[in-house]
Amino acid sequence: MRxxxxxxxxxxxxxxxxxxxxxxxxxxxxxxxxxxxYTYTGDPYQGxxxxxxxxxxxDPMNPGSCNFTVTIPIGEIWVDSPEAIDYLLDIELFDVDxxxxxxxxxxECRLTSMDSFTSNGSLTIRNVTRPMSFPFTLxxxxxxxxxxxxxxxxxxxxxxEFGVGQxxxxxxxxxxxxxxxxxxxxxxxx
Numbered sequence: 431m432r433x434x435x436x437x438x439x440x441x442x443x444x445x446x447x448x449x450x451x452x453x454x455x456x457x458x459x460x461x462x463x464x465x466x467x468y469t470y471t472g473d474p475y476q477g478x479x480x481x482x483x484x485x486x487x488x489d490p491m492n493p494g495s496c497n498f499t500v501t502i503p504i505g506e507i508w509v510d511s512p513e514a515i516d517y518l519l520d521i522e523l524f525d526v527d528x529x530x531x532x533x534x535x536x537x538e539c540r541l542t543s544m545d546s547f548t549s550n551g552s553l554t555i556r557n558v559t560r561p562m563s564f565p566f567t568l569x570x571x572x573x574x575x576x577x578x579x580x581x582x583x584x585x586x587x588x589x590x591e592f593g594v595g596q597x598x599x600x601x602x603x604x605x606x607x608x609x610x611x612x613x614x615x616x617x618x619x620x
Contacts, residue, residue, distance in 0.1 A: 453487070453488055453619055453620075454485060454486070454487055454619070454620040455485070455486040455487075455578065455579065455617040455618060455619055456485055456486075456617060456618065456620050457482060457483065457484040457485075457615055457616070457617050458573075458576075458616045458617065458618055459481060459482065459483075461573060461616040462484075462614060462615040462616050462617075463478060463612075463613075463615075464478065464479040464502065464611065464612070464613050464614075464615075465477070465478050465479075465612040465614075466478070466479065466609055466610065466611050466612075467610035467611075467612065468605055468606070468609050469605070469606060470604055471604050475509065475510075475514075476509075477507060477508055477509035477510075477514075477518075478507070478508045478509075479502045479503075479504075479506070479508075480503075480506045480507070480508050481503050481506045482500060482501070482503075482615075483501040483503075484498065484499065484501070484615065484617065485498070485499050485620075486498050486581075486617055495538065496536065496538065496539040496549060497535075497536060498534065498535065498536035498549060498551065498564075499533070499534075499535055500533060500534040500535075501531050501532075501533050502531060502532040502533070502534075503530065503531055504519070504524045504526045504529065504530055504531060504532060505519065505526045505530055507524070517599075521596065522595070522596040522597045522598060522599045523594055523595065523596075523599055524555075524556065524594060525556060525596075528556075529555070529556045529557055532553070532554060532555040533553070533554045534552070534553050534562065534564065535551045535552055535554075536549035536550065536551035536564060537550065537551050538550050538551075542565070545567050545568055545569060546565065546566070546568075547565070547566055547567075547568060548563050548564065548565045548566075549563070549566070550562075550563050551564065553587070555587075555592035555593070555594060556592050556593040556594060558591070558592045558593050560591055560592065562585075564583060564585060565583060565585070566581050566582060566583040566613070567581070567582045567583070568580070568581055571616065573616055573618075576618045577618070577619070578616055578618035578619065579616070579617055580614070580615070580616055581613065581614075581615040581616075581617065582613060582615075583611075583612075583613040584610065584611070584612050584613070585610075585611050585613075586609065586610055586611070587608075587609045587611055588607050588608060588609075589605075589607055589608075589609050590607050595607075
């Protein structure tokens, strides 16, 4: 498995000249998006988690020891409706006054194909922490003269497992339990 990982990362190593040590990579907020997809009374909608912070510690010679720390400022959520934002930030959904951030922390990664990986870690929303596997693809990019990597993923979060849905919103009649998250992140070496 280690040889497969090294073969997959050899173009990355050649392009960026990484030493065989862990490197820190930070998210470029201008070129990254974290979108969430949901339905309300059967109609599809989407919103965006803005100003996400992320640091990726990656050692290309030891992929299993990767560490990701992602912090999502819930108060900076965006949807195309001020009324919907008020509901999302309110006590029955995200309760942003008490729980201003959500976090994902990965403590290990494994190669699943030539450019696909899965990180294992935990997701915390509303002070509820659950284990989570986060599958993603990784590619090298030269973006405006900066060498970095593009990380893409699609995952599904069950909102009620994290308490996002109290009182009236605990029902899945209008908003289903499954919320799709689409991640498109560009990160550059710190």
